Amino acid sequence: MSNEYTLAELCICASAEAFRDDGEVLATGIGVIPRLAASLAMQSFNPDLMMTDSEAWILSAPNPIGPRGDDFVPATESWMGFSRIFDNVWSGRRHAMLGPTQVDRWGQSNTSALGGTYDAPKTMMLGARGFPGNSISHQNSFFVPGHSARVFIEGECDFVSSIGYNPERLPKGRSLDDVDIRLIITDLCVMDFGGANHQVRLRSLHPGIALEQVLENTGFPIEVPDSVPTTAAPTAEQLAIIAALDPHNQRAMQIKDNPAGDRS
Amino acid sequence: MDKQMTAAEVVSQLEDGMTIGIGGWGPRRKPMALVREILRSDLKDLTLVSYGGADVGMLCAAGKVKKLVFAFVSLDFIPLEAHFRKARQSGSIEVMEIDEGMMLLGLRAAAWGLPFIPTEIGLGTDIVTKNPDIKLIDSPYDDKEWVAMPALNLDASLIHVDHADARGVCQISGPDHYMDDMFARAAKKTYVSCDELVDSSYFNSPEQARLVFWERAATAGVVHIPGGAHPSSCSPLYGFDVPHFKEYSAAAKDEAGFGGYADKYLGASEADYQTAVGGLDAIRQIPLPTY
Numbered sequence: 001m002s003n004e005y006t007l008a009e010l011c012i013c014a015s016a017e018a019f020r021d022d023g024e025v026l027a028t029g030i031g032v033i034p035r036l037a038a039s040l041a042m043q044s045f046n047p048d049l050m051m052t053d054s055e056a057w058i059l060s061a062p063n064p065i066g067p068r069g070d071d072f073v074p075a076t077e078s079w080m081g082f083s084r085i086f087d088n089v090w091s092g093r094r095h096a097m098l099g100p101t102q103v104d105r106w107g108q109s110n111t112s113a114l115g116g117t118y119d120a121p122k123t124m125m126l127g128a129r130g131f132p133g134n135s136i137s138h139q140n141s142f143f144v145p146g147h148s149a150r151v152f153i154e155g156e157c158d159f160v161s162s163i164g165y166n167p168e169r170l171p172k173g174r175s176l177d178d179v180d181i182r183l184i185i186t187d188l189c190v191m192d193f194g195g196a197n198h199q200v201r202l203r204s205l206h207p208g209i210a211l212e213q214v215l216e217n218t219g220f221p222i223e224v225p226d227s228v229p230t231t232a233a234p235t236a237e238q239l240a241i242i243a244a245l246d247p248h249n250q251r252a253m254q255i256k257d258n259p260a261g262d263r264s
Numbered sequence: 265m266d267k268q269m270t271a272a273e274v275v276s277q278l279e280d281g282m283t284i285g286i287g288g289w290g291p292r293r294k295p296m297a298l299v300r301e302i303l304r305s306d307l308k309d310l311t312l313v314s315y316g317g318a319d320v321g322m323l324c325a326a327g328k329v330k331k332l333v334f335a336f337v338s339l340d341f342i343p344l345e346a347h348f349r350k351a352r353q354s355g356s357i358e359v360m361e362i363d364e365g366m367m368l369l370g371l372r373a374a375a376w377g378l379p380f381i382p383t384e385i386g387l388g389t390d391i392v393t394k395n396p397d398i399k400l401i402d403s404p405y406d407d408k409e410w411v412a413m414p415a416l417n418l419d420a421s422l423i424h425v426d427h428a429d430a431r432g433v434c435q436i437s438g439p440d441h442y443m444d445d446m447f448a449r450a451a452k453k454t455y456v457s458c459d460e461l462v463d464s465s466y467f468n469s470p471e472q473a474r475l476v477f478w479e480r481a482a483t484a485g486v487v488h489i490p491g492g493a494h495p496s497s498c499s500p501l502y503g504f505d506v507p508h509f510k511e512y513s514a515a516a517k518d519e520a521g522f523g524g525y526a527d528k529y530l531g532a533s534e535a536d537y538q539t540a541v542g543g544l545d546a547i548r549q550i551p552l553p554t555y
């Protein structure tokens with residue numbers, strides 16, 4: 001155990017756990033913390049993971065983030081342009097970790113439009129991107145750097161980009177068990193969908209975070225087990241791997257004010 | 265057959281109301297010189313199909329777009345495309361919002377002459393509720409419902425490549441050809457701008473020929489425009505122009521809006537544009553991005 005770690009590093013290690021038992025799948029982490037999480041998992045407990053360079057190649061070992069110097073040689077393993085990414089997605093051999101703007105109680109997420117009407121939203125974002133296909137093809141996890149009731153909203157997402165455990169939207173001939181949303185990692189806690197009828201369930205609280213903080217900042221009820229563990233602190237070995245994967249310390253800019261990992 | 269033409273000749277073959285596919289991905293290898301030629305024309309009411317970047321943002325801002333078929337519009341390092349957002353938030357464009365992979369299936373269906381391709385993508389999401397034109401169908405082989413992703417039949421496609429010959433053999437030697445092969449096949453006419461025009465013998469080496477992703481019969485016109493992807497990238501020749509994209513994005517918040525940007529840069533020709541952005545040598549020196 002290390003006593004000196006940041007919240008970003010705690011989140012990277014907690015997020016890496018999502019990939020631990022995945023076996024040989026393409027791990028895609030969009031954004032600095034999810035990318036480092038997938039990279040850490042591949043560099044430590046799940047070396048069978050596959051990973052791209054975020055452009056067009058599969059790598060045998062993850063690239064460090066940011067400028068890598070002219071003499072850096074990526075461990076290129078095979079071509080993986082976008083068209084081939086879809087072949088992989090539709091095979092189901094992938095686990096994506098992404099950060100949607102809204103997540104509702106059913107695990108549906110929104111990356112597209114907020115407020116107003118669909119024809120003229122108040123705030124237009126990216127669009128549905130690959131979320132519809134990802135969510136119905138393979139396992140997915142979410143990383144939310146700012147746990148609030150504006151992300152974890154009370155009602156349904158303004159625009160549903162990804163399928164979740166909503167019985168009212170269940171396609172004919174399919175079961176809610178076909179949906180596979182794994183972990184939600186936030187700046188406060190780790191959650192999953194392991195509650196009754198796929199209800200969101202608290203798995204662990206980050207060091208120094210009270211249960212009330214999570215409940216107050218979540219717009220829907222969640223299942224709270226009798227005993228909730230504290231999210232494991234990064235080990236010195238994990239911190240060393242993270243430092244090597246992120247030599248320019250981009251992780252320090254991912255969560256506001258880069259707080260310490262233990263807030264007690 | 266010599267398929268060389270000018271950008272103006274390409275645009276003269278396009279008509280109001282056409283459905284136009286645009287190759288590339290976000291800020292990468294977009295046929296921006298051809299887009300600029302559309303901006304200089306009085307073409308209107310277009311339906312665009314694109315993995316969108318500034319191509320979509322500019323055409324929306326200039327009022328050229330009636331309908332947009334999209335999964336995202338983004339400049340990657342600037343995640344939200346400011347001019348596209350403005351168009352969406354003002355309700356000035358119709359949209360068909362689909363998943364990235366659905367777009368590939370729609371293009372494939374068009375390329376293969378199919379009315380649709382069945383897929384599970386979109387089920388359980390607002391893709392199927394917000395798009396009444398996308399139908400759900402029963403399968404003859406199981407008891408599930410499926411999305412019938414309709415063919416995205418294109419009147420024309422616009423694509424930028426690094427090398428091409430006059431007969432329309434096109435090479436993409438950057439690491440990803442994206443869905444450009446499907447854009448080329450899905451369109452009645454595909455017009456390609458190229459950074460470098462080469463003699464056909466260039467392709468005699470298997471290493472070069474391996475980087476050709478569709479047959480020349482799918483290419484209707486070739487326009488030689490060095491630097492023609494700027495401000496998007498054309499790997500391995502040049503990266504995307506970060507300061508230029510920042511200025512372009514900021515213009516969405518200016519009083520003059522996109523008009524101010526266009527007045528400063530668009531000019532009457534691509535030569536005017538390249539002068540305004542510092543010349544071809546400057547474009548070719550823009551470093552490739554690190555991902």
